[in-house]
Amino acid sequence: MLLVRLNAFVSFASLLLLPSVVQAQTEEKAGIISGSDIGAMVLALFAVLLLIVVLASLLKRFNLKFQGTSGMKVLSSVSLGAKERLVIVDVGGQKLLLGVTQQRIECLKELSSDINLEGKQEQ
Structure with missing residues (x-):
């Protein structure tokens, strides 16, 4: 009976002390951040940003547009004002002039x- 009570007491005490032990271990591990780790993170961040800028410039330079395969294509476009345009589109082999x-x-025609x-021309 004494052994059961002692075992229960030890179990209860370990449950009470467990969070403080885990917290001490995480604080110990969290305190160890070297300058090379921070440098590697910053370098990786700049590499990702550089990749985004390079891909965006390539898309702009080669005028790549992601258009669906809906059978419609803008052939030409002319600005007439701030928000007015004339557009020639090809829809299923038929060319239309749109205002x-x-x-x-x-x-229009x-x-x-x-x-x-x-x-x-826009392609």
């Missing part, structure tokens, strides 16, 4: 499919 404003988009677009 685009802030409030609406209107089909259906163009012939053999029309030749000169100058700068």
Whole structure:
């Protein structure tokens, strides 16, 4: 009976002391951060930021646009004002001249499919 009580007391005492032991160990480990660890973290951060900037500049330089395979393509676009544009789009082999404003988009003309677009074009 005494052995059972002693065992229960030791178990209870270990449960009370366990959080303080764990906290002491984590504080001991957390206090050890060397300058090389911080330097490595900063270097990795700059490497990731540099990678983002390089990829963004490549996308901009090569004019890569992620368009779906919906069968629609913007062939050309001309700005007429701050928020007005004329846009030529190809929809399923049919070319349309669209007037685009802030409030609406209107089909102005259906163009012939053999029309030749000169100058700068969006692809």
